[in-house]
Amino acid sequence: MDRSGEDRLTHWIRNQLQKQNYDRIGDDGAILPSGPEWTVTTDQQIAEVHFPKDLPPRLIAGRLLAVNLSDIAAMGAVPSLALLALSCPSSYDVKDFFRALIKECGRLDIELAGGDLARSPELSATMTLFGRLQPSSNWLRRSNARPGDCLWIGGPLGQSAAGLRLVQKGARLQANSVVLPDQLRRATTGLEIEARRAIRMHLSPRPQLELGLWLARRPRVGAIDISDGLALDLHRLCRESQVGAEILAEELTMEASLTRLCQTIGLDPLATVLGGGEDYVLLFSLPADTGPPSKFGCRRIGTVTEGREVKLVQAGEKSPLGATGWDHFHNG
Secondary structure, eight states: OOOOHHHHHHHHHHHHHHTTTOOOOSSSSEEOTTOTTEEEEEEEEEBTTTBOTTSOHHHHHHHHHHHHHHHHHHHTOEEEEEEEEEEEOTTSOHHHHHHHHHHHHHHTTOEEEEEEEEEOSSOEEEEEEEEEOOTTOOOOBGGGOOTTOEEEESSOOSHHHHHHHHHHTTOEEETTEEEOOHHHHHHTTTOHHHHHHHHHHHHSOOOOHHHHHHHHTSSOOEEEEOSSOHHHHHHHHHHHHTOEEEEEGGGGOOOHHHHHHHHHTTOOHHHHHHHOOOOOOEEEEEOTTOOOOGGGOOEEEEEEESSSOEEEEETTEEEEOOOOSOOTTTOO
16 A cells, blocks of 8 residues: 655654554544543645645634644544644734634634744744544544445635635635736636635644544444545544545536636646645545445545555546545655
8 A cells, every 4th residue: 555755754763662662643633641531633824835825824823723724624523622832934914814714713603722832934824723533423534434335525615726726826815805817817718616616625624623523423334524635534543443434436527617617727626636745634434334424525435445445436446546646744
């Protein structure tokens, strides 16, 4: 089963920790030893790595919180407490950043409990977020998938990757409006609504906390949040569960308008779905006799299989599916 450079490093670190009888790496969050109902995760946003340096502070704050919330959702927990480490230039509008972050934390009943501030040439923000398991719930684990389970995704894929390409071409979200450069606006004539929707999805992800809580009330669920691409994150889920998978290309089909947008801006639609990344929807397995409520908009995309092979089924033909997606040590 394929491993990205990031996964190889994580595997090496995990082996070193296991030599000291520590083994909490492997899921979207670690379960704390002091109380098995607590999980913790950390994620970061760095200028010119995760976002353009001219992105408004309020959007960076929202994005930082959202990517951490997606990890909490993938564990089936409720977010509770956050710590922030923020490094930025002296000219940065720190108050605008904190106004947005505090407002969103308040909306979700998350306590911003402390952290660290420092001056640096470029903006770098790292959040540590704690979540708590609800009564009568179970942790969602990457290792819980079993042969015969059905594979589901929590929402559409590929929008964020299309939005990223548009941002790279100069699109921006200003106030509450998406602004497209003249050349890009002309190129996407007739697709303006889809282009704006893709940009918003990329800059303002919507973590699936409610879906995660529903899944946590099931007896056994394998789950991971799709941050680095469906194919890569599916390989991670299968590796932890020691299973294989078959996914159906026809179930990954984009809406027609998003397909046209991808083609217009030079993206292959299927490759974008499989490896675009930063979708922040949940990929999960459920026993074949169980399905999520329709209100979540989930889609069944395949089946968990025996063995370790991950395959794509297209027009009835099965072919190996590589672990394509975002590798933090080789992309960029």
